[in-house]
Amino acid sequence: MAIDYQRLLERRFEPIEHAYSRRDSILYALGIGLGADPLDPRQLAYVYEEGLRALPTLPVILAYPGFWAKEPDTGIDWRRLVHAEQSFELHAPLAPEGRVIGHNRITSIFDKGAEKGALLTQQREIVDTASGALLATVSQVSLLRGDGGFGGPRNGAPPAPHVVPERQPDASCDLPTLPQAALIYRLSGDTNPLHVDPTVAQGAGFTRPILHGLCTMGVACHAAMRALFDYNASCIRSMRVRFTAPVLPGDTLRTELWQDGDIVSFRTIALERRVTVLSAGRIDTQLH
Template identity: 35%
Template structure:
């Protein structure tokens, strides 16, 4: 079997040195749409966006952890001993991020990654890659990347969690529309995800898409920024954790509808593609905050 579960779980953790500075932060923020004003009746650039784009006012959106140091967690996990799968069968199934403290604008950290679990979903396997990052002052974040591998299930392992989060039976407390620029994927990939699926039309067609699609983690960042800006008073330091399941694709040029339901210490979120009759994009999405 291409996945040797015992070997994968017992493999030595992979250590990666991460280094980033304000340019990396600014590029990431621009890659998820910072700097633009979604209100077409307002100024071309909202002054509040300077906290994402101007080095003298810069703060760090926590989802930057998914690209810090240019590292690709999913790619690293697929090189773990015991993991030998067809990349064409691999999908990014979900992401969870836990923040231990705010991410500094300039940083050096060591990220330790390991396979935390391999679940048997019958016709597919789900690999959970856990990455912990820490600097000289202690832990920064813990990130779980869920990698869905078609055709690799049926090995008799644990099925793992499969609960779906129902949306509240009421109108959302906030709704934000976020247009995705035609060149958004080209800009976002400069933060380290060079998969041609997001840039090359011919490659995208081979993968079954009419044209290149937006990175799931770009949508992940766009969504977190919308929640921080509209439901958390623009304060990135309030974010404690952020979980999502990737439920569908986004094409550059589309508009995202981000609906938010507030509760004590959490915001539940639904993201859909307005241009395709609100087709699901992100599901089972929760942002925990202080």
């Protein structure tokens, strides 16, 4: 079944109301590796209820619409869907607990051709339930490997990837991931069996369950906070990344960082396997 371009573009998503607690914020932070040093008060600020702070990447799990591509009305070959890019922009400070509403919509579908698939971009606006204030905008690009050549537009592709400088990194940070990292992270809402069930993972072409891409993105943000911002979450305004290879739980992730004014470029490498897992990374800051 081929996708219906116009029908998919106009697909309606019901608003999702999400009440999240301090416990949820702590669980998310633990899922991306905060608290590895129990004597570091900078990390404890994100995993201890006394003076608890929200991580800047928290919006990626708020009002999450779930794996809707699997629904039969989409026509998407969901087994061949790949999470290609992710970004978020913060419009207001996030509290470690609250009630929000997520408004999700598909913003573009770009036909790369029958052999190359299609790119689908979706956007989620997260607003505060009480005030209606816009807190964050979360965007995701998915590669629909089995759905190209449906006759859709061949222009309007997502923006070109951010270019990382060619000079030596200004800083780098190595962070280990736990063998059970995916089992912890999935408790924040992404229960795709690819990340827990060996049979499902092998059916998708992997030797074992892989780590969530959004968890890897969180680890990279943690690395930037640690190496450049002394764990000050308020420095980060937005973040964008391209997923280039899967991470295996237990990998050590090295994030290389370049700082040019208010823009931080980065890439992340799985050290033991010497594989670049995140590329074209960009963090916009508000340092001044």
